[in-house]
Amino acid sequence: xxQFAGIVVRSLIIAxxxxxxxxxxxxASNKALPWIYVPPKELVLEGVRVKLIDExxxxxxxxxxxxxxxxxxxxxxxxxxxxxxxxxxxxxxxxERFPVVQALLPENGxxxxxxxxxxxxxxxxxxxxxxxxxxxxxxxxxxxFRLWEKAGYPVxxxxxxG
Amino acid sequence: MKYLVLAARLLIGGLxxxxxxxxxxxxxxxxxxxxxxxxxxxxxxxxxxxxxxxxEFVAGVFLVLGVQTRPSAFLTTxxxxxxxxxxxxxxxxxxxxxxxxxxxxxxxxxxxxxxxIVRDGALFLVSLLILARDTGDFNLxxxxxxx
Numbered sequence: 001x002x003q004f005a006g007i008v009v010r011s012l013i014i015a016x017x018x019x020x021x022x023x024x025x026x027x028a029s030n031k032a033l034p035w036i037y038v039p040p041k042e043l044v045l046e047g048v049r050v051k052l053i054d055e056x057x058x059x060x061x062x063x064x065x066x067x068x069x070x071x072x073x074x075x076x077x078x079x080x081x082x083x084x085x086x087x088x089x090x091x092x093x094x095x096e097r098f099p100v101v102q103a104l105l106p107e108n109g110x111x112x113x114x115x116x117x118x119x120x121x122x123x124x125x126x127x128x129x130x131x132x133x134x135x136x137x138x139x140x141x142x143x144x145f146r147l148w149e150k151a152g153y154p155v156x157x158x159x160x161x162g
Numbered sequence: 163m164k165y166l167v168l169a170a171r172l173l174i175g176g177l178x179x180x181x182x183x184x185x186x187x188x189x190x191x192x193x194x195x196x197x198x199x200x201x202x203x204x205x206x207x208x209x210x211x212x213x214x215x216x217x218e219f220v221a222g223v224f225l226v227l228g229v230q231t232r233p234s235a236f237l238t239t240x241x242x243x244x245x246x247x248x249x250x251x252x253x254x255x256x257x258x259x260x261x262x263x264x265x266x267x268x269x270x271x272x273x274x275x276x277x278x279i280v281r282d283g284a285l286f287l288v289s290l291l292i293l294a295r296d297t298g299d300f301n302l303x304x305x306x307x308x309x
Contacts, residue, residue: 011233018220019213026189026212033189033208
């Protein structure tokens with residue numbers, strides 16, 4: 001037991017020294033990360049500012065007729081359920097799919113893109129693509145479909161969550 | 163048994179050194195991966211990304227050299243237990259590590275599969291073997307002392 005306690009103490013010392021090296025090198029780095037991660041409020045994609053919003057703000061904008069939701073998740077998941085009225089445009093097939101949905105995506109409207117959740121970057125990839133094509137009025141609902149659905153906001157689809 | 167433990171030390175040590183390099187070189191990307199697992203509060207992800215790879219690296223080097231072998235094996239076993247639990251959790255909820263999403267799409271390449279679970283489980287047991295059975299053979303101090 002005492003021998004095991006010694007192993008634990010020595011391992012903690014090794015871990016602390018190694019962690020200190022990491023923290024020290026981060027301080028010395030010209031690309032130092034902040035210790036506490038704070039999610040950004042907006043992104044700049046291809047020169048276009050894209051505001052990051054939560055599901056509550058997205059729900060408020062949902063009632064404005066000029067707003068259109070763009071679902072950037074995988075097609076299987078879109079079919080199972082999506083924000084009511086959302087257009088499907090996933091990053092993997094955005095070039096092929098865009099001509100099909102272009103007529104539904106007015107450049108002067110507000111596009112709200114979403115994917116699964118906060119760390120999913122699929123909506124960001126599609127927003128970057130649309131920014132290249134000249135779309136300037138876009139937002140990303142970082143909460144994703146997961147929290148939209150959880151909040152009980154309007155959805156449509158097959159409803160098969162299995 | 164001592165040769166088996168030596169092989170285990172070289173395997174786990176080598177893997178930890180290898181796995182830590184890209185994380186040390188690109189901590190921002192590793193921080194993003196940590197957030198994708200959604201286990202830690204995201205505010206802590208940067209600190210974890212700065213420190214964890216160095217603990218992996220130092221423990222890996224110590225295992226290969228045979229310096230502080232059992233404390234290092236305690237660290238690698240603990241980390242593998244956490245990785246194994248994370249993979250098991252990700253698999254159980256269908257998490258897609260590439261996008262931090264709960265995709266059910268077959269086309270999703272980032273889905274955690276049975277292979278990941280078996281691999282991490284096996285590595286955990288190999289690391290546990292070092293912790294339980296290392297007797298100090300082939301460590302750096304002994305090898306230097308023989309010269």
